[in-house]
Amino acid sequence: xxxxxxxxxxxxxxxxxxxxxxxxxxxxxxxxxxxxxxxxxxxxxxxxxxxxxxxxxxxxxxxxxxxx
Amino acid sequence: xxxxxxxxxxxxxxxxxxxxxxxxxxxxxxxxxxxxxxxxxxxxxxxxxxxxxxxxxxxxxxxxxxxxxxxxxxxxxxxxxxxxxxxxxxxxxxxxxxxxxxxxxxxxxxxxxxxxxxxxxxxxxxxxxxxxxxxxxxxxxxxxxxxxxxxxxxxxxxxxxxxxxxxxxxxxxxxxxxxxxxxxxxxxxxxxxxxxxxxxxxxxxxxxxxxxxxxxxxxxxxxxxxxxxxxxxxxxxxxxxxxxxxx
Ligand SMILES: Cc1ncc(C[n+]2csc(CCOP(=O)(O)OP(=O)(O)O)c2C)c(N)n1
Ligand code: SF4
Ligand code: SF4
Ligand code: SF4
Ligand SMILES: [Mg+2]
Numbered sequence: 505x506x507x508x509x510x511x512x513x514x515x516x517x518x519x520x521x522x523x524x525x526x527x528x529x530x531x532x533x534x535x536x537x538x539x540x541x542x543x544x545x546x547x548x549x550x551x552x553x554x555x556x557x558x559x560x561x562x563x564x565x566x567x568x569x570x571x572x
Numbered sequence: 573x574x575x576x577x578x579x580x581x582x583x584x585x586x587x588x589x590x591x592x593x594x595x596x597x598x599x600x601x602x603x604x605x606x607x608x609x610x611x612x613x614x615x616x617x618x619x620x621x622x623x624x625x626x627x628x629x630x631x632x633x634x635x636x637x638x639x640x641x642x643x644x645x646x647x648x649x650x651x652x653x654x655x656x657x658x659x660x661x662x663x664x665x666x667x668x669x670x671x672x673x674x675x676x677x678x679x680x681x682x683x684x685x686x687x688x689x690x691x692x693x694x695x696x697x698x699x700x701x702x703x704x705x706x707x708x709x710x711x712x713x714x715x716x717x718x719x720x721x722x723x724x725x726x727x728x729x730x731x732x733x734x735x736x737x738x739x740x741x742x743x744x745x746x747x748x749x750x751x752x753x754x755x756x757x758x759x760x761x762x763x764x765x766x767x768x769x770x771x772x773x774x775x776x777x778x779x780x781x782x783x784x785x786x787x788x789x790x791x792x793x794x795x796x797x798x799x800x801x802x803x804x805x806x807x808x809x810x811x812x813x814x815x816x817x818x819x
Contacts, residue, residue, distance in 0.1 A: 519794050
């Protein structure tokens with residue numbers, strides 16, 4: 505099963521990853537990291553990750569790793 | 573399971589100071605990937621400029637020289653001529669390259685120096701609080717054009733890639749963007765191509781990357797990303813403007 509790992513210390517909550525995910529499986533959470541940003545998390549309730557890496561490509565902070 | 577996306581070797585695993593959604597981070601990564609691809613990390617000397625990208629040496633795992641505002645192409649010229657085996661690229665904002673550094677970029681390009689220039693155009697002076705740059709779009713409100721830029725007073729936004737393409741010394745010139753996965757993939761391709769020009773000793777290569785500055789545009793990251801496509805790509809057309817070696 506493809507999966508992503510979001511580094512919660514690197515994520516700045518910009519939301520760009522969520523705008524490009526074809527499966528809409530990334531959402532901005534209420535969780536706040538050490539820099540005060542609300543971070544993005546994987547939420548596969550509406551559809552499973554396909555490992556396309558579009559989110560990781562768009563992330564300005566290289567906070568997403570993708571496994572397939 | 574295989575890792576299909578990872579941090580490039582040439583990019584240090586550190587937190588950046590860039591604002592959320594700022595494309596500088598994305599462009600840093602694409603440059604680092606291109607360095608990895610050609611195995612250039614050990615012989616690269618990056619030439620940093622003044623602007624939000626001033627901390628190039630904190631983020632890239634390569635040697636870097638920090639230059640005075642606008643002078644990166646002049647310093648790059650000296651480095652490349654003194655050490656022809658090194659790989660030399662400059663990374664410059666639009667305030668740096670298209671305002672205070674106009675003379676340096678035009679003459680380095682015209683001399684056909686064997687260097688690569690990454691030009692990050694976010695239509696403003698990001699670092700100093702969002703002043704108007706030569707690349708600021710008509711109507712765009714900045715801290716020094718509070719009613720919007722007007723052509724009668726401030727002239728039209730300068731299209732640097734087209735301007736430089738007219739010089740004989742320029743071997744490769746392209747304008748790209750990183751606002752969509754499709755544009756980003758093309759930006760990746762053109763940056764690699766520009767690097768290949770230098771690796772093969774084919775002359776001066778230049779890649780403009782349209783970039784967002786959510787903070788000084790007064791937008792959130794997603795809105796700023798959309799503005800790149802809606803406004804910037806309309807005036808600053810994407811494409812390859814010069815490809816003399818046809819690689
Ligand atoms: C000689 C000199 N003049 C002015 C400045 C102030 N200054 C610092 S950054 C900057 C503009 C940077 O804008 P840009 O190159 O577009 O970079 P950005 O921050 O937008 O990426 C200016 C005018 C300076 N550091 N040195
Ligand atoms: S890898 Fe593709 S499907 Fe998976 S979260 Fe990222 S964008 Fe969505
Ligand atoms: S693109 Fe990166 S920094 Fe932005 S919300 Fe997604 S993971 Fe976080
Ligand atoms: S001020 Fe603009 S260019 Fe500078 S880091 Fe913030 S968003 Fe990026
Ligand atoms: Mg700028």
